[in-house]
Amino acid sequence: MNYLDRRNFLKLSALALGGFSTGLLTNQSKASDLKKNLRLGFIGIGGRGSYHLDTALGISGIEIPAICDIDPKNLYQAKRWIEESGQPSPNLYDRGPTDFIRLCEQEELDAVICATPWDTHAPVCLAAMKNGKHAACEVPLAQTLEEAWELVETFESTGKWASIVLGGFGDLTMLNMVRKGLLGDILHVESGYIHDLRMVKFNPEEEPWRLQPAIDKNGNLYPDHPMRNMMPVLDINHGDRFDYLVSMSTKSGMLNDYARAQYGEKHPYANMEMALGDYNASLIRTVKGKMITLNHDTHTPHPRESFRLQGTKGIYLKERDSQRIYIEGRSPREHQWEPAAAYLEEYEQEIMKNYSPPERIGGAIRGHGSGGMTQTPINWHRLVLALQGNKQPDWDVYDSVTSAAIIPLTGNSVADKSRPVDFPDFTKGKWKTRLPLYS
The missing domain is CATH 3.30.360.10 (Dihydrodipicolinate Reductase; domain 2)
Structure with missing residues (x-):
């Protein structure tokens, strides 16, 4: 999707037509626990969007009946990947930068996956929510306070959520150290x-x-x-x-x-x-x-x-290639860093310790940000569980718009x-x- 001026937001969201649970998932499930197939539509399937698409294609029980992008190269690559996975050829939405609205109006979907440029995130999510679909989005969810409030109000009136669940997953071991x-x-x-x-x-x-x-x-x-x-x-x-x-x-x-x-x-x-x-x-x-x-x-x-x-009681410093910690009264030398490895092992969080997703269909994930990953990312696994369980993902609408x-x-x-x-x-x-x- 191309870059849209923020002034177009009200125009775009006005074009989008119109019981939820606030529970969070904490337990891991296997493929046999998933009770029905999920139907997902993808809007924005360039570098980052293609990563999400290929991730979804590797998860059993996900169907992708519709895709949207203004770049024919992105659109037809995605179409080919879907067909090569054994799924039917998807419906294509390529009639310009607002054709995502038509997708949200016409398709029967559980959720929309949004990986477009920043200024289109809120319009895409609102179009999905107002047409009876959840929206899982790349970061950030909104660019203005007006967008943020409309996302909150649309969630509260429709029960359909929008979330930055696609934007990565937090360090739960560090969080566990804090909570303990x-x-x-x-x-x-x-x-x-x-x-x-x-x-x-x-x-x-x-x-x-x-x-x-x-x-x-x-x-x-x-x-x-x-x-x-x-x-x-x-x-x-x-x-x-x-x-x-x-x-x-x-x-x-x-x-x-x-x-x-x-x-x-x-x-x-x-x-x-x-x-x-x-x-x-x-x-x-x-x-x-x-x-x-x-x-x-x-x-x-x-x-x-x-x-x-x-x-x-102390300080933790996490860098790209090392982790250091100092705990008053526990670290071996006063006011001196020590390696954090032993603490990270001791405080490993249960969600991460027990994470064992179903085996992926196909090989390594393709697209921007995959790094040759061969295992389903935990945020995607938990997104699927949330959709299957009719729950919100870990980051709900309120947290997502607060960050934005x-x-x-x-x-x-x-x-x-x-x-x-x-x-x-x-x-x-x-x-x-x-x-x-x-x-």
Whole structure:
């Protein structure tokens, strides 16, 4: 799907026509436990969408009767993969960037799988929900507060959910260390999306829409990856909630430098003004006095991000290639890191320890982000179980839109000289009594 200006959102969602359970799945099931086939429609089947498509094709009991994309290459590759898997040829929806609405109106589906560019996520999900279908989506779920609230209200009026379940799975062993009290009361978490994407943003073959948000918007544009660990360890929407944030960005210049270095001084992006600062840092405080430092940097040269978790009894630092920990009174040397391997083994969470999905149909998963994976990803396995059990996935609508709301709220703070911005309570007070995530 191509990049759609956010101003088209109300027009698109207006075109989309119109008992749920809030329970979460904690037990693993085998293929024999699944009582009926699931019918899924796929909207957006490029690099990331093709990964999700091939994942689904490897799971017994999933039918894919409809696919949608504006790129014929993506569409017909997906059609071929579906046919090669032994399923009937799917219905094709390729009449432009809003043809997903026709798919949602005409197809009988249990859920829609959305892997389109960011600004189309909310319109796609709303079209699905208003036409009697759940929506499993890549991150983020929304770009504006208006979209976030409409997703909540549509869920509450229809019982059909939208979730960022496709955006990955949290570190449940780290979460278990927190809930077992190893680190004491959590005070501060720091991480972010620190990923050098300069080459991606200038690669029209991979993600041709990815540069445009950096031209148009400032703030933290991609909070969901760190949030999938930050929100659970802080009990956000499940005993605590975000209260307010402040956000600040540096100047912008690295994308211009990259364009000049790679393509020359006359390249159109060599001197174009970019709204997004090269580095954004945001501070978020919770109602119960906990704090997040959330970073965003996709323009400078660096390794990937780390995750720092500080409690009243100790600290845990998770990096890409190592994990370190210090527990007061337990670590062998005072104020000295020790390897975390023994703790990670001791506190391995039961969901991960017992994860044993049915064997995949076919070989390694294809598409962007697969890494040659041969086992069904746990988030996909649990999505299937949720749909089969008529339950919401681990991340429900309220958690999904809370994570996404950081995008417009940080933009508002940056634009107002980093003044504090209040955080909406999408749960309308239910955060006080909602059960913990993955409970």
